[in-house]
Amino acid sequence: MAAESSVGSDVIYRERLSPGVGMWLIALGSGVASFFVGAPIAIPAGIIAGIVVAALVAIILVATSPIIEITPSVLRVGRAQIEREYVGEAEAFYGEDARAAAGPALDGRAFMCFRGWIEPKVRVQIIDPADPTPYWLASSRNPQKIADILNG
Known part of the structure; x- marks a missing residue:
């Protein structure tokens, strides 16, 4: 398995295995749950906690989504090529x-x-x-x- 970059290569096919609707609902639910944890302390703390947790879960979901890429010389699936x-x-x-x-x-x-x-x-x-x-x-x-x- 070679270590070749797709820079300069013609990409024939590219697909990100992005999260589905259910996973985005889980991210939103995590934010809502965090709001309810922080709200008894102070409503602004609950809002901030909810936004931060939902954003972190969303960032993790996107960052860990593997990519399938086909070039004339290489097939990549996630980290493997x-x-x-x-x-x-x-x-x-x-x-x-x-x-x-x-x-x-x-x-x-x-x-x-x-x-x-x-x-x-x-x-x-x-x-x-x-x-x-x-x-x-x-x-x-x-x-x-x-x-x-x-x-x-």
Whole structure:
């Protein structure tokens, strides 16, 4: 796995696995709960606590959202990257097939990048003989598009 920057490379596909609506509601709920903790001390303290906690949770959610990026030479999923020459066939999974791919049919040696709020998955075969990882399995809102790019 090479350490290559996407600066100067043509990005073919890029997707941030951003939090879903439920996670944003949790961030808002954290702020509201913090307000109720601080409000008995003083209403302004509750307001400040609520805003700070909601903002911190939102920042953490965005900062920890992995990115899937495909360039002509590299595939990146989160912090992992591999040269495209070592990428085999890619396959998209939806619904029950996605659940099975991430559960009972999962190879424990696979690299995984899941987000609970994104059900569809894409599986990318790794054909590097020096890499013991058989495939990468990642959540994606557009797994078929990723599969088409990598297979095309």
